[in-house]
Amino acid sequence: MFDFLKGGKANLTVTLDRQNKIYKAGETIRASVRVEGVKDLKIQRAVIALVSREEYEYKYETRDSDGDLETRTSKATDENKVWEQQFLDETTIKGNSNQTFEFDIPRQLQSRANCHFERMREISTFRDK
Secondary structure, three states: OEEOOOOOEEEEEEEEOOOOOEEEOOOEEEEEEEEEEEEOEEEOOEEEEEEEEEEEEEEEEEEOOOOOEEEEEEEEEEEEEEEEEEEEOOEEEOOOEEEEEEEEEEHHHOOOOEEEOOOOOOOOOOOOO
C-alpha cells in the first residue's frame, strides 16, 4: 500500500510464473505487476527492477594469548540491479482502477548458474507532486 501525505493510495502486487521462484541460466522469468488504485495517486513514474542479492559469511580463526583457537564470523551482502524497466510514465492512478503489466525478464543477465528469487522485488517510485 502506498499512501503519501494522506493523498492518493495504490496497492502493488508482484507475481512470478513459478511458485518456487527458482530459475536457471537462460530461462525467462515471467512476472506481472498489478496496480490497484484505491484513491487517486499522482506518480512521476513506476519502475520494476530485478535485484541480485548475494549473502556471504566469513569465518576467521585466530589464537588468543593462551593459545586457544577463537572463531569469529562476519556477514556481508552484495546487491546489484541486473534488470530494470519503467512501466508507467508520469500519470495519475485513478481510484477504484486496476491495471496489470506483464514482463519477460531475461535470466541470462545473472552470472550464477542457479538463482532463487525469494528477494525479487519491485522498485516503484510513487510520489505526490
